[in-house]
Amino acid sequence: MLVRSVFFAAVFSLLGACTADSHQNNDAAVIAAAKAGYDAFAAGDMEAWAQTQAPDSQWGMPKGFPYGGDYVGPQQVIDEVFTPIGELWPDFKVEPTAFHAAGNVVFIETKMTAGGVTSDSIHKAVIENGKYAAFQVYDDAGFMMAHSTAGASIGKQYFGDGSSKPLMAGSSANAQLWVDYIQAHNERDFDKIAAMNAEDFKGVTPGGEVVRGSEAHADFLQNWVATENPQWAVWWVIPNDGENEEGGVEEWLATGNVVTSTGPDGTERKAYETIDVLIEGGKIRLLNVASQTMPE
Known part of the structure; x- marks a missing residue:
């Protein structure tokens, strides 16, 4: 009986170790996928960034921003989220400081620089098949908008390709x-x-x-x-x-x-x-x- 108990304990211990290793490997994979999106954004490489997203990735932006709402697919995010962000905060950058994985969900602690000030924020990414399937932002809209160009902007200038800047x-x-x-x-x-x-x-x-x-x-x-x-x-x-x-x-x-x-x-x-x-x-x-x- 003692031998049998020791045998089962060893088996369960081995299974637990294998499960832990599996979880660790999965965590590393989803964190790497999440990090790739931030790296491409920081480099300003929108083509590379789009490759980190599923074609039908779901993005949610908080109310309080001019671009608050839901978006589908990387191109809509580039056109309707990233473009106004660049206009509102020409110095905008986001620096991930920690990644926490739970299954295929990654919570990202970030520091946001916008309008000359820095604030903390949490983002949530859902990773499927190595790409972003969903992304939710929990930025402080009131704080960020108070330091945006919206209050100081007096108009827009337009360029030959149809783009504009404040x-x-x-x-x-x-x-x-x-x-x-x-x-x-x-x-x-x-x-x-x-x-x-x-x-x-x-x-x-x-x-x-x-x-x-x-x-x-x-x-x-x-x-x-x-x-x-x-x-x-x-x-x-x-x-x-x-x-x-x-x-x-x-x-x-x-x-x-x-x-x-x-x-x-x-x-x-x-x-x-x-x-x-x-x-x-x-x-x-x-x-x-x-x-x-x-x-x-």
């Missing part, structure tokens, strides 16, 4: 730069205008004429002054900053101005000009001018 409120110093620039025009201070222009200055007139460099700019203005004696009045200026397609931050002004000119016959004419102004290093780099005659 425009942020720019520096008030740039608005003053424009006021000073226009004052120099009214005072016919062409040296000051040249000093405020960037070395590679370019201006595009309403008629499509391209003026390159401060010397050509001065010639253009002097001819205009000699024939029509224009005077400018600034109506509004909106400084705005935004990332270009390469990720570099550009400083722009959108501005509306009224130009009063007098023709050779003495007739006064008013035109409303809207101008896009690119500023680089505190200098005027580009002027894109549109104009329409104001009705009397």
Whole structure:
């Protein structure tokens, strides 16, 4: 009897050890699959990230985010979750700090950096056949949205491929730069205008004429002054900053101005000009001018 008991105890012990080894191997496999998704996201490799997801993977995002809701498949997640995340928090990153597996479910402890601050969060992944079958996020929406660009964003800029990035409120110093620039025009201070222009200055007139460099700019203005004696009045200026397609931050002004000119016959004419102004290093780099005659 004693021998039989010892035999069964040894068998059960061996089975338990085998089961434990099996669980450990399974845990390692599902954790590796979960980690692969985070690694691809951190690298910005959306193609590799999509390969970590099942074609019909189910994603759940918390209420309180603009993208809160349920999503199916990696492409919908990229388009409707990751894209707005990049707009709301240009510095966004998620760092997994611990993985805890229970069967095919993995709980991930993370540190989220968004809007210059870091918060803790828990994510839950369901792994099937080595891919994400489901993913649920438990991020602190209120905390993260309080540090998003949503409050500071004043619009969007669009690119040729249809993508967009947020425009942020720019520096008030740039608005003053424009006021000073226009004052120099009214005072016919062409040296000051040249000093405020960037070395590679370019201006595009309403008629499509391209003026390159401060010397050509001065010639253009002097001819205009000699024939029509224009005077400018600034109506509004909106400084705005935004990332270009390469990720570099550009400083722009959108501005509306009224130009009063007098023709050779003495007739006064008013035109409303809207101008896009690119500023680089505190200098005027580009002027894109549109104009329409104001009705009397």
